[in-house]
Amino acid sequence: MKLVRYGQKGAEKPGVIDADGVLRDLSHELNDITPDCLGSDRLAALQALDKTELPEVTGKPRLGVPLDGIGKIVCIGLNYRDHAKEVGAEIPSEPIIFMKATTALTGPFDDIKLPRGSKHTDWEVELAVVIGKTAQYVSEDDAMDHVAGYAGFIDLSEREYQNKRGGQWTKGKSCDTFGPLGPWLVTRDEILDPQRLSLWLEVDGRRKQFGNTELMIFGVAQIVSYLSQFMTLAPGDVIATGTPPGVGHGMEPSEYLRAGNRLESGVDGLGAQNHFVVSV
Structure with missing residues (x-):
């Protein structure tokens, strides 16, 4: 569904x-x-x-964030080996956790707004997991029972804020519109294996990222179980599970988003997003 x-x-x-x-x-x-x-x-x-x-909705209405009342967005950093390598980071031995403000959430076709003066806004397509049942100290075997479904997600990042303004990831990840989610919330029964999903991202029609969740270092069940050892996961919480290689920060020379760019992304079975990048 x-x-x-x-x-x-x-x-x-x-x-x-x-x-x-x-x-x-x-x-x-x-x-x-x-x-x-x-x-x-x-x-x-x-x-x-x-x-x-059910009544058919005519026309082409705007689609918003597919879930209201999201309590927290928990993100997993460097969860694909090739992405860790491209940004010069060590392969993590445990999931790297950071938070993203819920005020960053935006719809799957809304404009992405560059922060004032930003020159280093980067893209990261990800699989998002939506929690459906409270999870606290759950095992990997039971973890999937706490998942309601999945959605496509883009973890936009202002790299200067993230890396050069005190080394705080959340600061570089939480600007307004830096969390497009959707277009749908797809219930768990429609996705037979979350570790077999291709995901991609393009800027102005040029493919930048392509990967598959089978290459995640820590899979969905591991992540849900791991997070539940440190915090209670509540219904409606969103977990962004990391990005494959191809981010702008890892390119030679680095590439970043500019006003006028078109950003498109998608995940198998979860639909596609399409955004214009604009200045504030």
Whole structure:
């Protein structure tokens, strides 16, 4: 099941994409797509609906962040060996954890806004995991029971803020619009193996990143279990699982986003995003 939120920013409505790719309205079934909807019983009830009986949404409305009320965004750094190598970092022996402010979230087709004076804004396409059931001290064997679904994510990064302004990753990752999520929240039953998903990113039609989640150092079950040893993961929390090689910072010479660029990305089974880059 592909859950969406559509409409103007701040006034989104809940929706679902049916088997034919048609957007259907869910407003008569729930007020919004929130963490309360992500439990197995609630998802099963939504799954059981006859989607063809739901009102069709006409036109091409804006799609927003597919989940409202996200509590935290937890990110895993350097989770692909080739990405660690391209930026001159050591291969981590345990997951590297940092946080990204929820105010960075933006829709899958919204403009990406460069921070004032930014010259080093970089791209990172990622698989995002959405938690559906509270996870605290869970084992790897049980970890997937706590996952509601997945979405595409772009972890935009201002490298000067990240690396030269006190060495604080969160500072370089949390600017407004630096967390595009979507276009859909795809429930776990539709993704047979999260460790077999290709992901890609293009700038102005030129392929920059291509990889597969099978090359992640730490897989989804490992990450969920690991994080739950240090913090409680709540329904609606989002985990960004790391990026494959091809970021601008790792190129020779380095490349960064500029106003006027078009940024496109996608993950197998999770849809594609498309953004214009603009100045604030």
